[in-house]
Amino acid sequence: MNQLERNNDPSNRPPEPQAAGTGGSNLNDLRRQAAALHAAADAAIKNALSANSKAFNSSMRQEGGQ
Amino acid sequence: MSNSISDTSSASCKNDGVVAPKLLGSDVELGNCVLGLEQEYGTGARASRALLREIEGFPLPKPSFSSSWVSPLYQSEPPATNPQDWGRKYLPTNGGCLYVDLDHLELCTPEVLNAYDFAAAFHAMLRIARAALRTANARLPDGVKLVAVVNNEDGQGHSYGSHLNLQMTRAGWDRLFHRRLHQLLMLASFQVSSIILTGQGKVSSGRSREGSEKGCYELSQRASYFECLVGPQTTYNRPLVNSRDEALCGRFTALGCPADKFSRLHSIFFDSTLCPASIVLRAGMMQILLSLLERNNANADFSLMLEDPVEAVARWSRDATLTTSARLLTGEEVSAIDLQRLFFDKAARFVESGGCEGAVPAAHEILVLWADTLDKLSRRDFPALVSRLDWVLKLQLLERAMEQAPDLNWTSPEIKHLDFKYADLDEGLFWACDQAGVVERVGVPEERIQQFTQEPPENSRAYTRAHLLRLAGPERVEDVDWDRITFKLRSQIGAETRRTVALANPLSFTRRDTEAIFRCNEDLDEVLDLLGAPDRDPEPVTYGGGYWLSGSNPAVNPTSHLLTWRGQSDSDASSR
Numbered sequence: 001m002n003q004l005e006r007n008n009d010p011s012n013r014p015p016e017p018q019a020a021g022t023g024g025s026n027l028n029d030l031r032r033q034a035a036a037l038h039a040a041a042d043a044a045i046k047n048a049l050s051a052n053s054k055a056f057n058s059s060m061r062q063e064g065g066q
Numbered sequence: 067m068s069n070s071i072s073d074t075s076s077a078s079c080k081n082d083g084v085v086a087p088k089l090l091g092s093d094v095e096l097g098n099c100v101l102g103l104e105q106e107y108g109t110g111a112r113a114s115r116a117l118l119r120e121i122e123g124f125p126l127p128k129p130s131f132s133s134s135w136v137s138p139l140y141q142s143e144p145p146a147t148n149p150q151d152w153g154r155k156y157l158p159t160n161g162g163c164l165y166v167d168l169d170h171l172e173l174c175t176p177e178v179l180n181a182y183d184f185a186a187a188f189h190a191m192l193r194i195a196r197a198a199l200r201t202a203n204a205r206l207p208d209g210v211k212l213v214a215v216v217n218n219e220d221g222q223g224h225s226y227g228s229h230l231n232l233q234m235t236r237a238g239w240d241r242l243f244h245r246r247l248h249q250l251l252m253l254a255s256f257q258v259s260s261i262i263l264t265g266q267g268k269v270s271s272g273r274s275r276e277g278s279e280k281g282c283y284e285l286s287q288r289a290s291y292f293e294c295l296v297g298p299q300t301t302y303n304r305p306l307v308n309s310r311d312e313a314l315c316g317r318f319t320a321l322g323c324p325a326d327k328f329s330r331l332h333s334i335f336f337d338s339t340l341c342p343a344s345i346v347l348r349a350g351m352m353q354i355l356l357s358l359l360e361r362n363n364a365n366a367d368f369s370l371m372l373e374d375p376v377e378a379v380a381r382w383s384r385d386a387t388l389t390t391s392a393r394l395l396t397g398e399e400v401s402a403i404d405l406q407r408l409f410f411d412k413a414a415r416f417v418e419s420g421g422c423e424g425a426v427p428a429a430h431e432i433l434v435l436w437a438d439t440l441d442k443l444s445r446r447d448f449p450a451l452v453s454r455l456d457w458v459l460k461l462q463l464l465e466r467a468m469e470q471a472p473d474l475n476w477t478s479p480e481i482k483h484l485d486f487k488y489a490d491l492d493e494g495l496f497w498a499c500d501q502a503g504v505v506e507r508v509g510v511p512e513e514r515i516q517q518f519t520q521e522p523p524e525n526s527r528a529y530t531r532a533h534l535l536r537l538a539g540p541e542r543v544e545d546v547d548w549d550r551i552t553f554k555l556r557s558q559i560g561a562e563t564r565r566t567v568a569l570a571n572p573l574s575f576t577r578r579d580t581e582a583i584f585r586c587n588e589d590l591d592e593v594l595d596l597l598g599a600p601d602r603d604p605e606p607v608t609y610g611g612g613y614w615l616s617g618s619n620p621a622v623n624p625t626s627h628l629l630t631w632r633g634q635s636d637s638d639a640s641s642r
Contacts, residue, residue, distance in 0.1 A: 065225055
């Protein structure tokens, strides 16, 4: 199989067609999305804000890296 | 299958440049630590090793690597090895690998060809690491907990990378780094302006030179760590464009090297974004831009070159309103959106003219996503981008926290803590949003991610790597690298031998190439015969400062059997 064939192979295509703006800019979609975001985030935010943030941040210290 | 690379790029020959298929890989360092354990220089060393221990991969750890789980975080260090490549394990599941690099657990995705698969493979590797994290934590006593964060800086002056690797031709590499410096400046300028699409976002202490704190939100985790335009280094004085030259497609031999034709761009610029759309853009845009450069289709266009990309990325990163401008070589001042639009227009013309054929799968789909995202950024339609861009999503979450606790600001430890929690591998805010359906999957479905946790990509050598590891099992795998595997075998008379199979060509050894071999043979020796491995490896000898195989020293035997050792046929050899 040459390279062109490889790239035309179905396994090389995105699994589903792309559509621009699938996030949806209409108002109802955005409201629904915002509500879902807040529901998902609020508990995690509350947990983080009740923890010892200074200790957590300090523990995240890394030595070097690429 | 073939170890020759000549057949892989012939379909891509247009204009005066040949384009290599833009195979994608990555090596991604995690931030890792142990809560509840105090150590002077941090706990990354203990954390990364404890995580790696839970990963099943080959070759097996050497005997010095203790298998005891009595107190893994307190054991003494194993004998000194390469601190940037410790305990590397390749996965029989998907053909990727993990190891410890400077005390970070590092995840390497298996080689894939399209940007959507890259995003799926990236998330699959994160899931493998998460499973290890949970298993390790289940073994630990109360009060001690491993944490892994998919980010790129620790908030204390240390950065770690999310490196994106793309296959290039050797000729394209040489033009980029040695002959046509305008290409280098274009690439740097492209990367710098792309942070509006590829940044994870972070809370920056914004410490002034006088020492006063003036925190702010930055688009990019990495921006403030770049100090120069180009260089091979990755741990200090970091360059926007990394010139590390590691092709990973075959060792040097007496009669040349596959890397004579292939090269690999090792980009250290990007953040570890988690939104699938941002990952697709990061990989896909780079595939298209590199193809454009490689095709030698980019004249010295000053309107695509920043006067000072290092300065520009620092400024753009600190402006979430996207209005700050930087100067082009033409003298014009442009915003990051402006410059991205210029690059997009050029890329779109290139793709429409067929420039990416044979090199970038799904190039049109990538363009559609790129254009739509730029349109939304131009309109400052951030609510529509929450689902698509990490820096927008994280900013939304942090602003939500500050609404709920008005005494918090950008210098508050709680806000920095939430910055880390966004990408916490176990219980991060990103995954909470993903599970709530907030995050766009843009062609990266759950099934594909799941598949890559268990199976290799089918259109690269990762397929054969994974299946060879499965067939051999842990006891017979002696050594693995991206482009070869060495096995320990017993002959019929009980003697131990070693056989090495070369996987030099990243685009060969695909499912189509080798599936029948694995289906029809259960004997490793027979499979290795069919894959072109020689009967046994020659004894290794040391020659000069480098590693040579017996008989491969050109001063001794310039027509050695190395090509056979490489698993190449005579016809492959003659094609070079």
